[in-house]
Amino acid sequence: MPEGTLCNRKPIQTEADLKRLLSDTGGKEYYRQMKELDIDSDALWNTIQKTCKSRIRTWLEICAHCGMCADSCFIYLVNDRDPTQVPAYKIQSTLGEVIKRKGRVNNAFMHMAMETAWAKCTCCNRCGMYCPHGIDMGVMFGYLRGLLYSQGFVPWELKIGAGMHRVYRAQMDVTEEDWVETCEWMVSENEEELPGLSIPVDKENADILYTVNAREVKHYPEDLAEAAILFHIAGENWTVTSKGWEQTSLAMFAGDWEACKLQVNGVYDAMERLKPKRMIGTECGHAHRATVVEGPYWAGRKDGLPPVKCMHYVEWVAEALRTGKLKIDPAKRIKEPVTIQDSCNYIRNHGLKDITREIVSYIVEPGYFVDMTPNREHNYCCGGGGGFNGISLYRHQRNRALMTKRDQIMSTGASLVIAPCHNCWDAIRDLEEEYKIGIRWSFLKPLLIKMVEIPEHLLPTE
Amino acid sequence: MYEMLTGPFFWISMLVFWIGLLVRAILYIRGLDWQLDRVAYRAHPKIGAKFALRSIGFWLLPFGTQGWKKQPYMTVAFFLFHVGAVLVPLFLIAHNIFLENKIGFSLFTMDQGVADFLTWAVILGTILLILRRIALPEVRILTTAYDYMILVISVAPFITGLIARYHIGDYHFWLMVHIFCGELLLILTPFTKLSHIILFFMSRAQLGMDYGIKRGGMKGEGMAW
Numbered sequence: 001m002p003e004g005t006l007c008n009r010k011p012i013q014t015e016a017d018l019k020r021l022l023s024d025t026g027g028k029e030y031y032r033q034m035k036e037l038d039i040d041s042d043a044l045w046n047t048i049q050k051t052c053k054s055r056i057r058t059w060l061e062i063c064a065h066c067g068m069c070a071d072s073c074f075i076y077l078v079n080d081r082d083p084t085q086v087p088a089y090k091i092q093s094t095l096g097e098v099i100k101r102k103g104r105v106n107n108a109f110m111h112m113a114m115e116t117a118w119a120k121c122t123c124c125n126r127c128g129m130y131c132p133h134g135i136d137m138g139v140m141f142g143y144l145r146g147l148l149y150s151q152g153f154v155p156w157e158l159k160i161g162a163g164m165h166r167v168y169r170a171q172m173d174v175t176e177e178d179w180v181e182t183c184e185w186m187v188s189e190n191e192e193e194l195p196g197l198s199i200p201v202d203k204e205n206a207d208i209l210y211t212v213n214a215r216e217v218k219h220y221p222e223d224l225a226e227a228a229i230l231f232h233i234a235g236e237n238w239t240v241t242s243k244g245w246e247q248t249s250l251a252m253f254a255g256d257w258e259a260c261k262l263q264v265n266g267v268y269d270a271m272e273r274l275k276p277k278r279m280i281g282t283e284c285g286h287a288h289r290a291t292v293v294e295g296p297y298w299a300g301r302k303d304g305l306p307p308v309k310c311m312h313y314v315e316w317v318a319e320a321l322r323t324g325k326l327k328i329d330p331a332k333r334i335k336e337p338v339t340i341q342d343s344c345n346y347i348r349n350h351g352l353k354d355i356t357r358e359i360v361s362y363i364v365e366p367g368y369f370v371d372m373t374p375n376r377e378h379n380y381c382c383g384g385g386g387g388f389n390g391i392s393l394y395r396h397q398r399n400r401a402l403m404t405k406r407d408q409i410m411s412t413g414a415s416l417v418i419a420p421c422h423n424c425w426d427a428i429r430d431l432e433e434e435y436k437i438g439i440r441w442s443f444l445k446p447l448l449i450k451m452v453e454i455p456e457h458l459l460p461t462e
Numbered sequence: 463m464y465e466m467l468t469g470p471f472f473w474i475s476m477l478v479f480w481i482g483l484l485v486r487a488i489l490y491i492r493g494l495d496w497q498l499d500r501v502a503y504r505a506h507p508k509i510g511a512k513f514a515l516r517s518i519g520f521w522l523l524p525f526g527t528q529g530w531k532k533q534p535y536m537t538v539a540f541f542l543f544h545v546g547a548v549l550v551p552l553f554l555i556a557h558n559i560f561l562e563n564k565i566g567f568s569l570f571t572m573d574q575g576v577a578d579f580l581t582w583a584v585i586l587g588t589i590l591l592i593l594r595r596i597a598l599p600e601v602r603i604l605t606t607a608y609d610y611m612i613l614v615i616s617v618a619p620f621i622t623g624l625i626a627r628y629h630i631g632d633y634h635f636w637l638m639v640h641i642f643c644g645e646l647l648l649i650l651t652p653f654t655k656l657s658h659i660i661l662f663f664m665s666r667a668q669l670g671m672d673y674g675i676k677r678g679g680m681k682g683e684g685m686a687w
Binding site for chain 1: 505506536678
């Protein structure tokens with residue numbers, strides 16, 4: 001059968017398309033149509049020939065089948081060492097096969113490949129660190145996702161997510177007006193306690209351009225208020241932008257490279273229009289990866305760098321605490337067993353491992369911090385990365401994957417987990433809901449708000 | 463027969479091996495694409511080179527990386543095999559006498575006792591690698607007949623070399639088999655997984671540059687392989 005009305009090879013282009021797909025609750029009809037979706041083998045093979053170059057071809061060719069990647073993969077470990085979960089097997093039996101068969105694969109194969117790409121790999125890139133040849137299977141799964149997306153084989157939520165970016169330039173249906181109004185609302189909610197608090201919109205030449213995750217705007221705007229309060233206390237000259245304010249990219253999880261480019265170009269345009277000294281993004285891992293680490297390449301920037309210097313929120317917090325812009329009341333430091341979640345997207349994949357520990361040294365009473373094992377660039381994924389959290393079709397597999405982080409947290413004995421990443425935060429919330437191990441979890445902002453000293457001149461006069 | 467193997471076949475195998483590997487290296491580099499790979503190779507040569515060398519260097523050290531440390535059996539088997547497999551063919555006295563006579567050029571040579579030891583290590587390493595392939599489910603699922611063929615092709619020159627070296631059976635016969643196996647290995651290298659002789663360095667350098675240039679190298683916190 002040719003393409004379906006909901007499940008097809010065309011990306012979402014209009015709000016009407018998006019609403020139609022959204023109204024198909026749980027993607028029932030979408031997945032039914034997927035069962036009958038044909039593969040355009042010529043287009044698939046054509047794309048592979050154009051985009052699969054020596055790096056990936058060499059990886060697939062020289063893989064020594066040594067299996068050293070097996071133990072590096074938390075999904076393999078947590079599934080009782082199921083051999084079909086060995087990273088090399090997973091990629092050879094999907095991407096390797098598509099190439100071997102020159103794109104001549106059938107519908108059942110594409111279903112298997114889709115499940116492998118989104119439910120057996122979170123693109124955490126840990127395996128690449130354990131392969132003697134330096135074969136990064138996370139990178140290859142990212143590539144495979146792109147091929148699958150181009151053929152219409154993508155989980156329902158991620159087809160919607162990529163469509164959101166195409167229609168709203170945000171991962172959710174938050175318009176420019178919604179965003180600016182939320183900023184104003186958050187100021188009015190808090191200015192009584194902090195006179196002079198503001199969220200400057202579209203201010204040129206500020207020191208900081210702050211970008212966010214649309215979920216904060218839609219579901220927990222207090223995060224935005226907290227960011228504003230902390231910038232205010234720190235005395236920063238900052239701004240947000242009315243256009244290009246969203247830093248995340250579900251399009252990256254979906255493998256919709258065209259939407260990735262559209263999304264990141266919007267943010268870069270804001271940087272070029274407002275000319276801030278630097279951009280700071282919220283506590284989100286994949287948003288940082290998309291906008292700061294991968295984005296320059298989608299946008300075609302030859303130096304591999306965004307238009308202005310970009311920092312993750314943890315870098316700003318560490319700097320503000322180091323330089324004394326934010327002062328912590330020593331009496332209010334964390335005095336309970338606490339651990340920190342290393343987000344793959346900015347720890348393993350952007351080298352910020354020491355920065356988060358520096359923050360811990362300022363906000364946790366000595367003796368209360370316990371690191372997970374393994375940690376830093378060797379840490380395991382939270383269990384919900386790469387879009388895994390959001391895909392209802394694979395909820396069962398995701399819940400199993402959460403057991404790794406559950407056990408890592410439990411063996412630290414921590415009652416509080418600091419999780420400066422939206423995906424990790426969600427995964428840890430869900431693992432507590434699922435397994436009830438009696439922990440709390442938090443972003444940095446609410447913790448900082450509770451312990452930061454407010455300079456007297458910022459307090460309301462009697 | 464001996465004249466054939468040490469004459470035209472010697473030259474053919476040498477040319478195929480060296481030119482073949484050179485071509486593989488050139489094709490690899492030419493096939494890199496900064497935008498598709500998402501690594502700005504040219505824009506940051508210094509940090510790229512530093513991380514490329516680190517990425518290669520740590521993995522050449524036994525127990526030099528987390529990967530090696532986690533898998534001591536594999537590390538021992540791997541290095542037993544590879545140290546001899548690389549050093550013995552290059553620095554064996556007999557090979558260098560042959561080279562000196564053939565082209566008037568030879569390399570540094572190693573003590574015969576050391577060469578014997580390293581050759582036995584290659585054979586022991588091969589046995590350990592084969593046992594690992596059979597015993598571990600996570601390796602078995604990946605293993606194909608091709609993987610065993612590569613091991614056999616690689617170890618054959620060492621086994622036949624030892625037989626000739628200890629004069630077991632007909633020395634002249636085993637010497638010819640040894641030379642044949644060695645030349646076969648050289649000829650097959652560029653066209654099989656044995657191309658990893660050069661592509662290992664390429665692939666490791668690439669991932670090193672990826673981490674150096676893009677994935678945090680410029681944050682100055684280093685990267686623990």
